[in-house]
Amino acid sequence: MRHGEVDNPDGVLYGRLAGYHLSELGRQMADRVAEHLASRDVTYVCASPLERAQETATPIAKAHGLDLASDERLIEADNVFQGKTFGVGDGALKKPGNWKYLVNPFRPSWGEAYVDIVVRMMQALDAAKERARGHEAVLVSHQLPIWTVRSYVEKRRLWHDPRKRQCTLASLTSFTYQGDKIVSVGYSEPAIDLVPAHLRAGAKPVQGKGKAFGA
Numbered sequence: 001m002r003h004g005e006v007d008n009p010d011g012v013l014y015g016r017l018a019g020y021h022l023s024e025l026g027r028q029m030a031d032r033v034a035e036h037l038a039s040r041d042v043t044y045v046c047a048s049p050l051e052r053a054q055e056t057a058t059p060i061a062k063a064h065g066l067d068l069a070s071d072e073r074l075i076e077a078d079n080v081f082q083g084k085t086f087g088v089g090d091g092a093l094k095k096p097g098n099w100k101y102l103v104n105p106f107r108p109s110w111g112e113a114y115v116d117i118v119v120r121m122m123q124a125l126d127a128a129k130e131r132a133r134g135h136e137a138v139l140v141s142h143q144l145p146i147w148t149v150r151s152y153v154e155k156r157r158l159w160h161d162p163r164k165r166q167c168t169l170a171s172l173t174s175f176t177y178q179g180d181k182i183v184s185v186g187y188s189e190p191a192i193d194l195v196p197a198h199l200r201a202g203a204k205p206v207q208g209k210g211k212a213f214g215a
Contacts, residue, residue, distance in 0.1 A: 012084070015077075031059050033056075041136050045057055046138070046139050047069075049074075106159045121146075144165075
């Protein structure tokens with residue numbers, strides 16, 4: 001699951017910075033998804049250590065009577081621009097000193113390598129699969145790590161246009177295992193009516209459907 005909306009009136013790229021909490025709307029999103037998952041066979045709930053992920057996961061864990069676990073591998077991708085803004089005229093990309101970070105979009109040169117994100121996210125998925133084997137687990141993470149690991153599983157290239165990620169706020173990207181192998185990926189948006197239109201995923205949602213890979 002991607003976390004809910006964050007209270008960020010200044011439009012800062014908060015990345016891994018501490019102190020960024022869910023907005024009131026974000027809390028409503030978290031509660032909505034908790035209600036959506038209340039009847040599921042969830043036996044393990046784990047989140048990125050960042051506040052927005054912890055706060056999103058809390059009502060889900062509570063609904064199932066579970067302690068909330070944390071996993072550093074679910075954290076947001078590292079980014080040299082965290083703490084900066086990208087407003088017109090005075091944004092970080094307007095400053096020549098930052099252009100050196102834009103030379104390689106395929107790695108990408110401004111942050112954590114896509115392949116490193118895949119490695120840690122796959123490790124987190126595998127750990128959750130073991131903790132909840134035969135049942136279901138909910139992991140709360142962040143848009144880029146979720147989209148990157150999904151792209152890897154679905155055998156797409158890892159570099160991409162961020163505007164086309166199918167990973168709306170409070171959305172669920174589901175990985176189904178058969179034994180130790182991922183056999184399908186699904187995507188749903190239980191709180192889509194709460195998400196402001198300009199923050200919705202660029203790609204068309206695939207409600208309740210998944211891509212199968214075969215055993």
